[in-house]
Each structure stands twice: as C-alpha cells, then as structure tokens.
Amino acid sequence: MSSITEFAKHPGPGRLGRLIKVRTNYFEITAFPSxxxxHYDIIVTPEVPPALNRKVFRETENSLFGIRAVYDGRRNIYSASPFPFGDSYTSEVTMPDNMNNVGRSPRIFKIKIRKIAEIDMEEINRFLNGRGSISPNILAGIMALNILIHHKPSMEITKVGRNFYTNQGSRSLNEGVEVWQGYFQSIRLTPMKLMINIDLHATAFYESGSLIQILLRVFNKRSIEDFRIISDxxxxxxxxxxxxxxxYVTHENLNRRFRISKLTNTPASNTTFDDDDSNQTDVASYFQRIYNVQLQYPFLPCIVVRKTTYLPMEICNVVEGQHYIRKLNERQTADMIKYTCRPPQSRANIISQGTQILNYRQNEYMQQFGFRVSNEMDIIQARVLPPPTLHYHPSSRNSAFTPRNGSWNSRNKKVATGATLDSWACAVFGTVRDYPIGAVQKFIRELVTTCQDTGMNIPNKNPPIQHCNPQGGIENSLRQVWVRAGNSAKSKPQLILCILPNTGVPLYAEIKRVSDTVIGVASQCIQGSHMFxxxxxxxxxxxxKINVKLGGINSFIDPSQMPLITQIPTIIMGASVTHPAQNTSIAAVTASVDAKASRYVAAIRVQTGKVEIICDLAEMVKELLKTFYQTCGRKPERILFYRSGFSECQFSIILENEIKAIKVVQKRHHTLFFPTDKKDSDRTGNCLPGTVVDATVVHPFEFNFYLKSHLSIQGTSHPTHYHVLLDENGFNADSLQTLTYNLCYTFARCTRAVSIVPPVYYAYLVCARAKFHSSGENWSDPDTSEGAGSASYAAVKIDLLKVMYFM
Structure with missing residues (x-):
C-alpha cells in the first residue's frame, strides 16, 4: 500500500496539560452512502449563471424518473442510483417568464447529460480507518457529498459564494444597506468518521422594498419633498x-424583474420619449394615460432599464437578497463588527440553529442518498497547556514569573536587554500653536523617564525638536530632522520620533516610506492626542517598540522550556504573502537571530502577479541564514519554518515549490471551541489561553492541531490551525505544541500572548509596512480602491533589515 499521506504523519496526540471537554462546531455524519x-456531466445551452442553471435543472428533475439528483450549478450531477436513460440524455426546457433572468421573454434551454464515472464511497471508509491512502476517488466522493449538503439550500436560501444567508435577525447598516446572518458548511475528514463543520458568516445586502423608502435611507432624509432639487x-x-x-414594478401584475442601468437627468414630468403612436410624451403623462397611475412624485428622476425604458421611481421595488459588494463606510463597518461580535454561547446557539435552517432532517435529497447528520455539536477532549516562565532583567522586581490568563503587567520590570538611544530627534507634524514646544518637551521628558525606568539607556535627554508641515514636503522635512539629530549627537541618527496630528494613513505612510527606504532610520509615530x-x-x-527597533530584547522564555531551540542552534522563520495591488504581491520572511528567539530580521521581495508562492524564497532564506551566522557566530542546525496564508488544498503546492521543512499556519478557518465548564473559560466565555486540540476534529493521519494561545477581548475567538507538512526533526506533539504556545508569549510589542506564532505575525507586519513603500503621501488603500494597479516599491535600507524596524 502506498503512503497514507504525502505530508508529515501525526506522531500521536499530546499528553501535556490539563484535560478538559469542549464543544466544537462539528456535527457527526452518522450515515453516508457506502x-x-x-457522476454525470451536464451542459446547459445557452450558458447562464449557476442560479439560473439550478432553476433549469429543477424544471428537468421530473424527467429524471423520480431520482433526486444533486447539482453544483455548473457541470456536475450526482445521483445515488443510475438514471434509467443509460449513459446520455438530451432534453429541452422552456423557462416560464417569471423564473427567467431580469427583463427577458421566455427562453428555451437545451440540456445534455452524460455519465462519466462511478464513485466508490466505500473507499472513504477504508481511508478513515487507515486501510487505504488518499486518492482521486476519495476526493471526488467528498466533493459529491459537499454538493449534496449544498444542493437544497442553494435552491431555497440566498447564496453568496459558498455561504447561505437568511434575513432572520438582519440589521440595518443605514444608507440602504443591511447585514444578514450567513452559514458556512463543509464536509471534513476526521479520525474514523466524517463530520460537517458549520460556522457563521455575515455579509451586506441591499435593503429590499419600496425604492422611494430606500432613497430616503440612502440620504438620511425624512421626506421625499427634500428631493425636489437634487444636486449633481x-x-x-x-x-x-x-x-x-x-x-420589480407594482403598476401591473407582472412578476418580471429588471436591472437598473442608470437614472435620467430629468424628472418624470420632463423625461420625454416617443410612444407607440410616435407621439412625444413625458413619463408622468404616459403613466396617467396608459395605466391610470397619477405619479405622486413627478419631480423625481426615472429609472432607466433596457437602455431606453423609463420607470418612475415610485412604482419600483427592490428585489430581496441582492449582495452589496461595494466598500462599507466607517459607520457601516463599525455596525457590521458589532453585529458579528457575538459572545461564545450566543455564537454556539446560532450555529446549532443552522442545522434547522440548512434543514438536514427534512432533506429528501439526503434521504435518497442515505445521508444523516447529528443535530448536536460534538463534545471533544482538549488540553490546557501551562504558560511558560518569562524573564526580564535580573534587577527587576520578580524578574522571572509565570503569566496568568495570557497577560501580565510590566510595572517595576526592566527589559531583558536595554538598547542605548543617543542620536535622535523629534519631528512634530503641526504648528507651534497646535503643539507648543513646552508640551512636546514635557512629553519627551515623560517618555525618556519611562524608557530609563524600563531599562533603556538614553544619554541624550533633550533631542532637537522641529515642527513640520503635515500637508506635504514630508521627505524634505524628515531629511532636515535627521541631519539635526546627527549634528546634535555627533553620531549617526538612530531614531526619529514623529508626532502626528491625526490617524490618517497618508502621512503615516509617507513617514514610513521615507524613514525605511530613503533615509534608513527607525521611526516611532505618536498620536498628538496621546502626547497631551x-x-x-x-x-x-x-x-x-523603541527598544526592539534599536536592537534590544524586552523579555524571553526560560531556556529550559524551549529545548528545541536551546539544545542546538535553531533558526525560526515565519513567512507571509500579501497582495496590495492587482498585479503585485509582496512576500516577507522573518527569522530569529538569537538563542532566545526574541530578535528577528526580515527579507522582502516584490513579485509580479497575484501569486501565493514565494518565488525567490531560496535567496531570501540564504540572506537570513547569513545574518543568523553573523549574529550568532554559528550556523543553524535546525530550521523551523512557519508559513501562513494557504488553504489545505494548496499544501502540495507549498511543499513542492517552497521549502522542505515547513509548518503551515492557518488563521482563516471555521473551527471553533466552546468551554463546557465555566472554570475552563476566560472572562469572555472563550477557551483559556493554551487550549489545544489534536484529536477528533483534526486530520485522520496528518500532523495538525488547533491552538488558542491568546486572551480573548470580545466576541468568539478562533484558535489558530497549525499543520505540519514535513518534519525531518522527529518532533512529537507535546514538544511542537508547547514550543508554538510558548513562542506566542514572545511578541515584542505587548505584554500578552498573541493569537498567532510571532514569526508569522512579524511577517504580516513586514508585508503591511511594505504596502507604504510605494506611494507614500499619495497612498490609498489598494485593497479597497477601485482600479488599483501595480505599484513601484522601494527597497528597505539594508541596515534596517537587521533590526525590527517594522514594530
């Protein structure tokens, strides 16, 4: 038998930590076809979107001799038994006008069905029980089951992408937009059984109903009289x-839909056209004469459909369930976050309700396939790992301690290694009137005193201060400040402290572009409101932040609790890719350069195209290995590589194209855990930091685990999913899980454990910073700007790449 998996096999579940029980958003599939x-291929002609394909297929179902087949809306049909027509079937369907696409007359569709395969479902059972390896047949079977659970909801519930949405409990986001609750569902392979993972997802929809009322909401008006004059x-x-x-329109009994192309520039009373008798008339008069409808609001513009058909706004209603794809404004985004930020118990209850909305029990398609699902969330075993011992400078009060609940206070503690800050200056982006010199000096004194109390050495306590124009000329201003810093201290500048007047991105982006890529000096931005x-x-x-930007170390884990790193020279790397523009990708790799895994350096590449693979990874790793050797005086004998940003179906691509010692980090997944006992939860009701799950809902044979490492602040916290693709070091579950959890306490800019392992977190920060290195003060967010194209990125100065400038 061939290897059961191409990736690292699970070494067995871990044993460290306190055993607990948690509920998870997985529902056991108690029966599936054996x-x-x-499997049939279907071609629908003419080609139309999946939603209409499904309607065409539904009209055809009665011709399939009572067999309830399931359809993906494109080319694939699956049935529990063969169709009686043999291997092929051709038919025509006439779609009624009310089921057709918007504004069209009835259409005839040609359907051609052809049998292409039979899927042996028993092979899935053999695989789950370890008696066979993964195969195309098994993957095809899982795909068929996913289409089975999606088929009926796709015909009855509003679908966007892979998620299903209901307006039950919807909430207005104002301006004609509302948020709907959605459900995600997916078949998962787990040890010995199949399960369905169900999670929540919310998205925005246009509000439905009277177009007149929506007009009022878009502009936040009380009366339609306010629109007698509409500005351009x-x-x-x-x-x-x-x-x-x-x-759809209300003036005649037609269940016909139209799509809006534009508005007229003139009101209904002045919008003219030639009627059927070639007489020129206006829209208001036409509706009075033909439909006996006297318009209440003839001063409003008309809706234009089919290029030359004019409809008064007051006879139009918006069709329900239309996805809103434009960017939400700040207020709408805040309201969306409030809507989705549900405490764990509430989220768990709504997920459980999803089994009724998705209707597993009364699903005739599932019944025909012999497919049954439990209505109860699975209760599984988890463990809570102990937190590590943290070390600060020996002169600190209680210099070695164990944090509680994933956070700690740094009061009366000095950083493990304090940096020296001698050559620096302060750039104040604002006028002397807004930021008096005395107020700036007072803040600098407080900052210097705090830094020294924390263990930094700052011989120069009165750096030069220069007020700068925040509206432009940022590069020239920062150059001047840099020169003043060097002249004042008679040495190369180490830091520019920048006081900012607002939280706007363009100024911040330009400061980082200039300091990182032009001057080559660390910068620290402060909001003016915090200064006062x-x-x-x-x-x-x-x-x-300042200490690590200058090469210091804030704290470190007790070496005895990280033997994988301290026993032999080990380099820990983290990698991420982001896509800041349509034709550009930024790849970042960070690497530890000390035995404490506290100091990191970065390598960056800009790649053409929206690609996930790091194209120049070999050279980037070479750069980082060289820096490790220069810093530590030894070559690493072990590499631990954390890679983020991939879905499971792309694991083979990473393994083949990137590196042969890799662990994948997934933050975007749908697995959740809910404590069953209050003593196993934090104050928000979430699982405690250190909760790890490596059985029941993991892969049947591969080395993966879920770790919730951080203290929750609000809402329901996601654990992070770690999946080992290749392991040449022979780690067991305990050693790798403990190391990963302990590393989460080493994130340098806060006194709490973070949700994702720091090397990857740092790679995220490097990518985010690199987005600012293209446009500076002309920056706009390419992820949300319409028509964003590729950009030209400047390189970070070499000296900065050897410190944590990105913090």
Missing part, C-alpha cells in the same frame, strides 16, 4: 448606488 454513486453630486451618488440593482495626555502605561508601550 455503495457507488453516479447627490444624483451621482444615487446612480452609483442603484446601478445594476434588480427591481501621556500616561505612564502608554509611554511604557512605546518603549517596548
């Missing part, structure tokens, strides 16, 4: 909002 199921700007805003929206109300804790947090 015999063969039939408001006209453009409304037209942009309405374009491509589906509507500088409290000790805020200054202490700033000190953590």
């Amino acid at each position: 015999s063969k199921i039939c 700007r408001d006209h453009q805003k409304l037209e942009k909002f309405l374009r491509n929206l589906k509507i 109300s500088a409290i000790k804790q805020y200054c202490a947090n700033v000190c953590l």
Whole structure:
C-alpha cells in the first residue's frame, strides 16, 4: 500500500496539560452512502449563471424518473442510483417568464447529460480507518457529498459564494444597506468518521422594498419633498448606488424583474420619449394615460432599464437578497463588527440553529442518498497547556514569573536587554500653536523617564525638536530632522520620533516610506492626542517598540522550556504573502537571530502577479541564514519554518515549490471551541489561553492541531490551525505544541500572548509596512480602491533589515 499521506504523519496526540471537554462546531455524519454513486456531466445551452442553471435543472428533475439528483450549478450531477436513460440524455426546457433572468421573454434551454464515472464511497471508509491512502476517488466522493449538503439550500436560501444567508435577525447598516446572518458548511475528514463543520458568516445586502423608502435611507432624509432639487453630486451618488440593482414594478401584475442601468437627468414630468403612436410624451403623462397611475412624485428622476425604458421611481421595488459588494463606510463597518461580535454561547446557539435552517432532517435529497447528520455539536477532549516562565532583567522586581490568563503587567520590570538611544530627534507634524514646544518637551521628558525606568539607556535627554508641515514636503522635512539629530549627537541618527496630528494613513505612510527606504532610520509615530495626555502605561508601550527597533530584547522564555531551540542552534522563520495591488504581491520572511528567539530580521521581495508562492524564497532564506551566522557566530542546525496564508488544498503546492521543512499556519478557518465548564473559560466565555486540540476534529493521519494561545477581548475567538507538512526533526506533539504556545508569549510589542506564532505575525507586519513603500503621501488603500494597479516599491535600507524596524 502506498503512503497514507504525502505530508508529515501525526506522531500521536499530546499528553501535556490539563484535560478538559469542549464543544466544537462539528456535527457527526452518522450515515453516508457506502455503495457507488453516479457522476454525470451536464451542459446547459445557452450558458447562464449557476442560479439560473439550478432553476433549469429543477424544471428537468421530473424527467429524471423520480431520482433526486444533486447539482453544483455548473457541470456536475450526482445521483445515488443510475438514471434509467443509460449513459446520455438530451432534453429541452422552456423557462416560464417569471423564473427567467431580469427583463427577458421566455427562453428555451437545451440540456445534455452524460455519465462519466462511478464513485466508490466505500473507499472513504477504508481511508478513515487507515486501510487505504488518499486518492482521486476519495476526493471526488467528498466533493459529491459537499454538493449534496449544498444542493437544497442553494435552491431555497440566498447564496453568496459558498455561504447561505437568511434575513432572520438582519440589521440595518443605514444608507440602504443591511447585514444578514450567513452559514458556512463543509464536509471534513476526521479520525474514523466524517463530520460537517458549520460556522457563521455575515455579509451586506441591499435593503429590499419600496425604492422611494430606500432613497430616503440612502440620504438620511425624512421626506421625499427634500428631493425636489437634487444636486449633481447627490444624483451621482444615487446612480452609483442603484446601478445594476434588480427591481420589480407594482403598476401591473407582472412578476418580471429588471436591472437598473442608470437614472435620467430629468424628472418624470420632463423625461420625454416617443410612444407607440410616435407621439412625444413625458413619463408622468404616459403613466396617467396608459395605466391610470397619477405619479405622486413627478419631480423625481426615472429609472432607466433596457437602455431606453423609463420607470418612475415610485412604482419600483427592490428585489430581496441582492449582495452589496461595494466598500462599507466607517459607520457601516463599525455596525457590521458589532453585529458579528457575538459572545461564545450566543455564537454556539446560532450555529446549532443552522442545522434547522440548512434543514438536514427534512432533506429528501439526503434521504435518497442515505445521508444523516447529528443535530448536536460534538463534545471533544482538549488540553490546557501551562504558560511558560518569562524573564526580564535580573534587577527587576520578580524578574522571572509565570503569566496568568495570557497577560501580565510590566510595572517595576526592566527589559531583558536595554538598547542605548543617543542620536535622535523629534519631528512634530503641526504648528507651534497646535503643539507648543513646552508640551512636546514635557512629553519627551515623560517618555525618556519611562524608557530609563524600563531599562533603556538614553544619554541624550533633550533631542532637537522641529515642527513640520503635515500637508506635504514630508521627505524634505524628515531629511532636515535627521541631519539635526546627527549634528546634535555627533553620531549617526538612530531614531526619529514623529508626532502626528491625526490617524490618517497618508502621512503615516509617507513617514514610513521615507524613514525605511530613503533615509534608513527607525521611526516611532505618536498620536498628538496621546502626547497631551501621556500616561505612564502608554509611554511604557512605546518603549517596548523603541527598544526592539534599536536592537534590544524586552523579555524571553526560560531556556529550559524551549529545548528545541536551546539544545542546538535553531533558526525560526515565519513567512507571509500579501497582495496590495492587482498585479503585485509582496512576500516577507522573518527569522530569529538569537538563542532566545526574541530578535528577528526580515527579507522582502516584490513579485509580479497575484501569486501565493514565494518565488525567490531560496535567496531570501540564504540572506537570513547569513545574518543568523553573523549574529550568532554559528550556523543553524535546525530550521523551523512557519508559513501562513494557504488553504489545505494548496499544501502540495507549498511543499513542492517552497521549502522542505515547513509548518503551515492557518488563521482563516471555521473551527471553533466552546468551554463546557465555566472554570475552563476566560472572562469572555472563550477557551483559556493554551487550549489545544489534536484529536477528533483534526486530520485522520496528518500532523495538525488547533491552538488558542491568546486572551480573548470580545466576541468568539478562533484558535489558530497549525499543520505540519514535513518534519525531518522527529518532533512529537507535546514538544511542537508547547514550543508554538510558548513562542506566542514572545511578541515584542505587548505584554500578552498573541493569537498567532510571532514569526508569522512579524511577517504580516513586514508585508503591511511594505504596502507604504510605494506611494507614500499619495497612498490609498489598494485593497479597497477601485482600479488599483501595480505599484513601484522601494527597497528597505539594508541596515534596517537587521533590526525590527517594522514594530
């Protein structure tokens, strides 16, 4: 028999930690087809979107001799038994006008069905029980089951992507937009059984109903009389909002839908056209004469459909369930976050309700396939790992201690290795009137005192201060400040402290572009509001960032608790890729350069195209290995590589194209855990930091585990999923899980354990910083800007790449 998996096999579950029970959003599949199921190819002509394909197929179902087949909306049909027509079937379907696409007359569709395969479902059972390896047949079977659980909801519930949405409990986001609750579902292979993973997802929809009422909500008006005069700007805003929206009309008994193309520039009373008798008339008069409808609001513009058909707004209703794909504004985004931020118990209850909404029990398609699902969430075993011992400088009060609940206080503690700050200056982006020199000096004194109390050495306590224009000329201003810093200290500048007037991105982006890629000096930005109300804790947090930017170490884990690193020279790497523009990708790899895994350096590459693979990984790793050797004086004998950003179906691509010692980190997944006992939860009701799951809902044979390492603040916390692709070191579960958890306490800019292993977190930060290195003060967020193209990125100065400038 061939190897049961191409990736690292699970070495067996871990044993360390306190045993607990948790509920998980997995539902056991108690029965599924054990015999063969039939796979058919279907071609629908003419080609139409999946939603209409499903309607065409539904009209055909009665011709399939009572067999309830399932359909993916494109080319694939699966049935529990063969169709009686043999290997091929051709038919025609006439779609009724009310089921057709918007604004069209009835259409005839040609359907051709052809049998292409039989899937042996028993092979899935053999695989789950360790008696066979993964195969194309098994993957085809899982795909068929996923289509089975999606088939009926796809015909009855609003679908966007892979998720299903209901307006039960929907909430307005204002301006004609509302948020709906959605459900994600997916078949998962787990040890000895199949399960369905169900999770929540929310997205925005256009509000439905009267177009007049939606007009009022878009502009936050009370009366339609306010629209007797519409400005050009408001006209453009409304037209942009309405374009491509589906509507239906109320003046005649037609269940016909139309799609809005634009608005007229003239009101209904002045919008003219030639009627059927070639007489010129206006829309208001036409509706009065033909339909006996006297318009209440003839001063409103008309809706234009089919290029030359004009409809008064007051006879139009918006069709329900239309996905809103434009960017939400700040208020809408905040309301969306409030809607989705559910405490664990509430989220668990809504997920459980999803089994009724997705309707597993009364699903005639599942019944025909002999497919049954438990209505109860699975209760599984987890463990809570003990936190590590943290070390600060020996002169600190209680210099070695064990944090509780994933966080700790740094009061009366000095950083493990304090950096020296001698050559620096302060750039104040604002006028002397807004930021008096005395107020700036007071803040600097407080910051210096805090930094020194925390263990840094700052001989130069009165750096030069220069007020700069925040509106432009940032590069020239920073150059001047850099020169003043060097002249004042008679040495190369180490840091520019920048006081910012607002939280806007363009100024911040330009400061980072200039300091990182032009001058080559670390920068630390401070909000002006914090400067005026500088409290000790805020200054202490700033000190953590400054210290590591200058090469210091804030704290470290007891070496005895990280034997994988301390026994032999080990380099820990983290990698991530981001896509800041349509034709550009940024790849970042960070690497530890000390035996404590506290100091990291970075390598960056800009790649053409929206690609996930790190194309120049070999050279990047070579750079980092060289820096490790220069810093430690030894070559690493072990590499631990954490890679983020991939889905499970892409694991083979990573293994083949990137590196042969790799662990994948997944933050975007749908697995959740809910404590069953209050003593096993934090104050928000989430699992405690250190909760690890490596059985029941993991892969049947591969080395993966879920770790919830951070203290929850609000909502329901996701654990992070770690999946080992290749292990040449022979780690067991305990050693790798403990190391990964302990590393989460070493994130340098806060005094709490973080949710994802720091090397990857640092790679995220490097990628995020690199987005600013293209446009500076002309920066706009390419992820949300329409029509964003590729950009030209400047390289970070070599000296900065050897310190944690990205903090």
